[in-house]
Amino acid sequence: MKILQELRDEGRGQDLTALLEHIPYAKFLGLEVEQQGREIVTILPFADHLVGNVNLPAIHGGAVGAMLEMTCVLQLLFDTACERLPKTVDVSFDYLRSARAMTTFGRAIVTRQGRRVANVRAELWQESRDKPVAACHGHYLLSPLD
Numbered sequence: 001m002k003i004l005q006e007l008r009d010e011g012r013g014q015d016l017t018a019l020l021e022h023i024p025y026a027k028f029l030g031l032e033v034e035q036q037g038r039e040i041v042t043i044l045p046f047a048d049h050l051v052g053n054v055n056l057p058a059i060h061g062g063a064v065g066a067m068l069e070m071t072c073v074l075q076l077l078f079d080t081a082c083e084r085l086p087k088t089v090d091v092s093f094d095y096l097r098s099a100r101a102m103t104t105f106g107r108a109i110v111t112r113q114g115r116r117v118a119n120v121r122a123e124l125w126q127e128s129r130d131k132p133v134a135a136c137h138g139h140y141l142l143s144p145l146d
Contacts, residue, residue: 016033016035016040016074016077016078017032017033019074019077020032020033020074023070025066026070029044029050029063029066029067030044030045030047030050031043031044031067031070032044032045033074035078038078038079039075039107040071040074040075040078040107040108041105041106041107042067042070042071042074042105042106042107043103043104043105043106044059044063044067044103044104044105044106045103046059046101046102046103046104050063051101053098056098056100056101057100057101058098058099058100058101059099059100059101059104061095064093064095064099064104064124064133064134065093065134065136067104067106067124068091068093068106068122068123068124068134068135068136069088069091069122069136069138071106071107071108071122071124072091072108072120072122072136072138072140073085073086073140074108075107075108075109075110075120075122076108076110076118076120076140076142079110079113080113080118080142082142082143083143084143086118086140086141086142086143087140087141087143088138088139088140088141089117089138089139089140089141090138090139091136091137091138091139092136092137092138093134093135093136094134094135094136095133095134096132096133096134096135097131097133098133099124099126099133099134100126102126102127103126104124104125104126104133105124105125105126105129106122106123106124106125107122107123108120108121108122108123109121109122113142114142115142116141116142117139117140117141117142118139118140118142119137119138119139120137120138120139120140121135121136121137122135122136122138123135123136
């Protein structure tokens with residue numbers, strides 16, 4: 001992704017907010033990011049267009065899955081010097097409870113990083129970090145800077 005190199009050239013190689021501005025689906029969702037030390041926290045403010053089940057109301061599972069995957073990728077980009085966005089090899093999602101109509105937070109942990117592949121776990125929560133609404137485990141192909 002050309003934008004990664006442009007951000008590095010400007011001295012903003014770890015400006016994940018600027019990166020999110022160039023990911024159309026992240027913009028559509030309204031995804032935000034904060035850095036808390038070495039941890040990246042993603043924030044999905046509630047919006048009506050995110051509702052999948054209007055009877056509950058609950059955030060659509062696709063939006064939840066996308067947030068989990070983007071949380072993994074953003075943490076990888078923060079932790080590594082990748083030339084391009086990491087590519088998903090595989091990912092599995094666990095939907096633990098309904099993501100209600102409220103702000104959702106996410107974090108990811110790189111559990112193992114090799115030269116070409118990384119394993120990442122992520123979780124989302126709403127009111128309490130110890131009550132996750134969803135989690136995922138994924139493997140990502142890295143394109144390291146040479």
